[in-house]
Structures are given as structure tokens and as C-alpha cells.
Amino acid sequence: GNSVTQMEGPVTLSEEAFLTINCTYTATGYPSLFWYVQYPGEGLQLLLKATKADDKGSNKGFEATYRKETTSFHLEKGSVQVSDSAVYFCALRTGNQFYFGTGTSLTVIP
Amino acid sequence: DADVTQTPRNRITKTGKRIMLECSQTKGHDRMYWYRQDPGLGLRLIYYSFDVKDINKGEISDGYSVSRQAQAKFSLSLESAIPNQTALYFCATSDVSVGSPLHFGNGTRLTVT
Numbered sequence: 001g002n003s004v005t006q007m008e009g010p011v012t013l014s015e016e017a018f019l020t021i022n023c024t025y026t027a028t029g030y031p032s033l034f035w036y037v038q039y040p041g042e043g044l045q046l047l048l049k050a051t052k053a054d055d056k057g058s059n060k061g062f063e064a065t066y067r068k069e070t071t072s073f074h075l076e077k078g079s080v081q082v083s084d085s086a087v088y089f090c091a092l093r094t095g096n097q098f099y100f101g102t103g104t105s106l107t108v109i110p
Numbered sequence: 111d112a113d114v115t116q117t118p119r120n121r122i123t124k125t126g127k128r129i130m131l132e133c134s135q136t137k138g139h140d141r142m143y144w145y146r147q148d149p150g151l152g153l154r155l156i157y158y159s160f161d162v163k164d165i166n167k168g169e170i171s172d173g174y175s176v177s178r179q180a181q182a183k184f185s186l187s188l189e190s191a192i193p194n195q196t197a198l199y200f201c202a203t204s205d206v207s208v209g210s211p212l213h214f215g216n217g218t219r220l221t222v223t
Contacts, residue, residue, distance in 0.1 A: 044153075046212075
């Protein structure tokens with residue numbers, strides 16, 4: 001079946017540190033992959049996406065590359081800020097169905 | 111104005127009460143979804159609809175029902191609320207195009223006492 005596995009949190013980093021949140025997936029066919037961010041009290045917002053192998057999605061300094069050979073879509077940012085504190089969800093779409101990881105909470109301390 | 115609007119934002123109700131959560135969208139999408147979010151469990155799909163005449167159960171539909179009143183409106187009902195339905199509920203929409211993401215509302219925090 002289809003599923004998404006992402007690293008468990010919580011993750012705590014100092015400001016300007018490098019961030020990696022791991023995400024691997026299992027899917028039939030050729031899924032599209034997404035990262036969403038959820039700030040406290042808000043809904044999930046699309047952060048970036050990739051629709052085919054080797055695509056790199058990027059937004060607000062975050063990046064993730066669709067790696068079909070390792071079935072991965074790891075989220076990275078070179079220098080995190082306090083304002084990046086949030087919960088991050090990896091997700092995939094296959095056909096009209098979406099599958100989500102359980103979320104990774106990130107706290108960035110000054 | 112938000113593209114996907116959920117009402118109410120917060121609701122406290124008692125066990126056994128019927129409650130309706132409403133969702134409306136201005137994105138023109140045919141596909142609408144209801145998810146439930148619980149700490150440590152991520153998002154779980156309750157119901158989804160691909161058009162007004164098409165309603166489908168998700169992985170956790172027991173205890174819930176939905177109504178698609180129009181392309182833009184999709185409501186979720188709890189016929190007889192129970193405490194383990196306390197959660198954050200999200201409505202979302204998507205376009206049919208390959209690779210199109212889900213667009214979420216800001217959620218309804220429901221507490222059943």
C-alpha cells in the first residue's frame with residue numbers, strides 16, 4: 001500500500017543551524033510529493049512540492065529532492081530561524097488520494 | 111479572505127449531542143476532503159467527495175456523516191458525539207490535475223466532554 005514515514009520529533013535547533021527532516025515513502029505508480037508546514041493554531045500550508053523523479057522543490061529557503069531510487073524526499077534548510085518553528089508534514093499524492101506522515105515538530109531557539 | 115473556510119473555529123459539546131462542522135471554498139475545486147488530526151497520529155481521512163453526487167468513506171468514517179450541498183460546500187456531522195472524537199478537524203480541497211496539492215482550511219477544534 002501507500003504510506004509516508006518521517007522522522008519523529010521533536011527537533012530542537014539553535015538559530016542558524018542546518019535542518020534535515022527525513023521522509024521516505026512507499027507508493028504504487030508515480031506519486032507527487034509534498035511538504036506542508038503547520039504553524040500553531042493554523043491549518044497546513046503547502047511549503048514545496050515535486051511531481052517527478054529528480055525534481056527539486058524549494059520555497060523560503062527550504063529544499064527537498066524527489067529521489068525515486070531511495071524513495072525519499074528529505075526536507076533541508078541551511079540556516080533555520082526562530083520563525084521556522086512549526087510542525088512539518090511530508091505527504092504524497094497518488095491518483096486522487098493523499099497520504100501523510102505523522103509530522104515532525106521543530107523548535108528553533110535564539 | 112481565506113480560500114477554504116471552516117466554521118466554527120472552536121466548539122465544545124457534550125457526549126451524545128449532534129454537531130455539524132461546515133466548510134466552504136472559493137477555489138472552484140471539485141474535490142473536497144475531511145481530515146482529523148490527533149497528536150502523534152498525523153492526519154486521518156474521514157470522508158471525501160469528488161463532486162456533489164460522489165461521496166466516499168475514508169479510513170475512519172465510523173461515527174461521522176457528510177453532506178455535499180454544492181460544489182463549494184461540504185459539511186461533516188457527528189450524529190452522537192463521544193469524547194474520543196475530540197480532535198482538530200480539517201477540510202481540504204484539491205484540483206484534479208496531477209500533482210496538485212491539498213489546500214486546507216484553518217481547522218475546527220472540537221472538544222467533546
